[in-house]
Amino acid sequence: MAKETVTITDNSTGKSIEVPLLRGTEGPPVADIGKLYSELGIFTYDPGFTSTASCESKITYIDGENGILRYRGYPVEQLAQKSSHLEVCYLLLHGELPSKNQFETFRKNIAHHSMIHEGLKSFFNGFSRDAHPMAIMVGVVGAMSAFYHDSLDIFNTDHRDLSADRIIAKMTTIAAYSYKYSMGQPFVYPNNDLSYAENFLHMMFSVPAERYEPNPVIADALDKIFILHADHEQNASTSTVRLAGSSQANPFACISSGITALWGPAHGGANEAVIRMLMKIGKPENVPKYVEMAKDKNSTFRLMGFGHRVYKNYDPRAKIIKKIAGDVLKELNIHTPLLEIALKLEEIALNDPYFIEKKLYPNVDFYSGFILQAIGIPLNMFTVIFALGRTPGWISQWMEMIAEPKQKIGRPRQLYVGAPERDYIEMAKR
Numbered sequence: 001m002a003k004e005t006v007t008i009t010d011n012s013t014g015k016s017i018e019v020p021l022l023r024g025t026e027g028p029p030v031a032d033i034g035k036l037y038s039e040l041g042i043f044t045y046d047p048g049f050t051s052t053a054s055c056e057s058k059i060t061y062i063d064g065e066n067g068i069l070r071y072r073g074y075p076v077e078q079l080a081q082k083s084s085h086l087e088v089c090y091l092l093l094h095g096e097l098p099s100k101n102q103f104e105t106f107r108k109n110i111a112h113h114s115m116i117h118e119g120l121k122s123f124f125n126g127f128s129r130d131a132h133p134m135a136i137m138v139g140v141v142g143a144m145s146a147f148y149h150d151s152l153d154i155f156n157t158d159h160r161d162l163s164a165d166r167i168i169a170k171m172t173t174i175a176a177y178s179y180k181y182s183m184g185q186p187f188v189y190p191n192n193d194l195s196y197a198e199n200f201l202h203m204m205f206s207v208p209a210e211r212y213e214p215n216p217v218i219a220d221a222l223d224k225i226f227i228l229h230a231d232h233e234q235n236a237s238t239s240t241v242r243l244a245g246s247s248q249a250n251p252f253a254c255i256s257s258g259i260t261a262l263w264g265p266a267h268g269g270a271n272e273a274v275i276r277m278l279m280k281i282g283k284p285e286n287v288p289k290y291v292e293m294a295k296d297k298n299s300t301f302r303l304m305g306f307g308h309r310v311y312k313n314y315d316p317r318a319k320i321i322k323k324i325a326g327d328v329l330k331e332l333n334i335h336t337p338l339l340e341i342a343l344k345l346e347e348i349a350l351n352d353p354y355f356i357e358k359k360l361y362p363n364v365d366f367y368s369g370f371i372l373q374a375i376g377i378p379l380n381m382f383t384v385i386f387a388l389g390r391t392p393g394w395i396s397q398w399m400e401m402i403a404e405p406k407q408k409i410g411r412p413r414q415l416y417v418g419a420p421e422r423d424y425i426e427m428a429k430r
């Protein structure tokens with residue numbers, strides 16, 4: 001079959017070039033414009049990367065129009081229902097579901113690395129007690145490269161595998177320690193007899209003075225939350241991890257950069273911002289006023305947890321999380337007025353021409369906070385939970401990028417609109 005191409009013509013010079021049109025397994029084809037500058041002397045311009053594919057990947061597929069999300073080809077609905085977060089970590093890292101033996105080996109590997117270096121624990125004492133746990137995570141994860149020197153050679157596959165296991169295993173411990181530090185409670189060592197989610201709950205909520213048994217309903221809900229956040233194609237934080245990794249920085253530094261990017265309320269910080277927004281709305285009767293504010297161009301107010309760059313349909317994760325939230329609140333017999341406000345907000349927004357026309361639906365962050373609150377996780381830990389869930393995605397995307405034979409440092413260009421050349425003016429003449 002003849003190679004498919006796209007013709008790009010610069011009408012200002014009349015010059016044209018044919019660039020390859022590449023097709024993947026699914027999704028829109030891409031125009032490979034790598035030679036555009038060398039042959040036509042022009043750059044593409046796409047702030048926010050609304051029409052730009054930054055890489056080739058086999059990990060996650062999203063169809064935003066139809067609300068489809070698959071990890072390595074498996075629909076996220078099936079994985080949330082039938083798999084576990086640890087099995088999804090294996091799937092994202094290795095591309096296939098593990099056999100029983102493969103999973104057992106992987107589980108033991110992750111458990112083996114669940115403790116952190118005792119020296120790393122003293123890092124926490126440098127933070128003020130009211131430090132945001134995301135600030136602690138950024139610092140402590142970045143500092144891991146100061147402790148784990150034996151897995152920093154990014155061109156050594158054994159080092160890469162060891163770093164991946166360490167990051168997946170230790171993120172839960174670091175996250176739980178960030179919480180314990182803020183509470184002034186003693187750190188609780190991991191218990192490797194517990195599942196990934198149970199171990200996290202154990203490190204978060206057990207205290208030396210009392211027995212603690214993780215509630216299986218809560219552990220199951222948390223495990224599903226981790227699965228649903230595990231990866232999401234080339235989102236802002238994953239793209240940050242890839243760009244940091246393209247300079248050949250060590251994996252701990254790259255994951256720390258991903259945590260930083262995730263923190264923003266336009267991205268992973270939205271789960272915390274949703275609850276704060278609902279608290280500000282205060283009661284269902286106030287919802288119409290805030291929906292109008294969200295539509296007002298002169299207002300900076302946005303409906304947090306609504307809208308998405310890719311999903312122009314209901315975020316499939318939000319559907320699942322909304323159901324889990326209802327089940328957990330019912331199971332724990334918790335009635336929260338904020339849920340009533342959220343349901344009212346969704347009902348009004350989904351029937352409002354502004355949101356319909358702009359295809360704004362609830363995203364992954366709109367309902368997740370209800371589950372986290374019901375579990376007893378404080379607001380400032382919500383994005384930490386998102387980072388925990390996303391860690392296997394970040395490290396899998398980093399592994400894929402590093403292993404890419406054509407991998408090179410990411411270095412975008414720009415449209416310069418600053419001052420033309422001019423001569424220095426002595427201070428006395430200014």
Ligand code: SDX
Nearest residue numbers: 232235266267268270294302303304305306307308309358
């Ligand atoms: C995540 O990329 C990923 O995959 C991210 C994520 C992942 O798993 O990694 O899915 C996780 O980050 C989910 C998104 C969490 N963020 C929020 O909930 C914050 C609120 N949402 C928005 O700020 C916004 O919708 C974004 C940031 C999510 C998407 O922004 P885009 O794609 O750049 O869209 P835009 O800002 O250009 O908005 C398009 C239009 C605008 O109106 P016009 O200028 O065209 O007239 O829709 C409007 C916006 O004003 N709009 C909203 C809105 N979101 C978009 N209006 C009111 N409330 C909103 N929430």
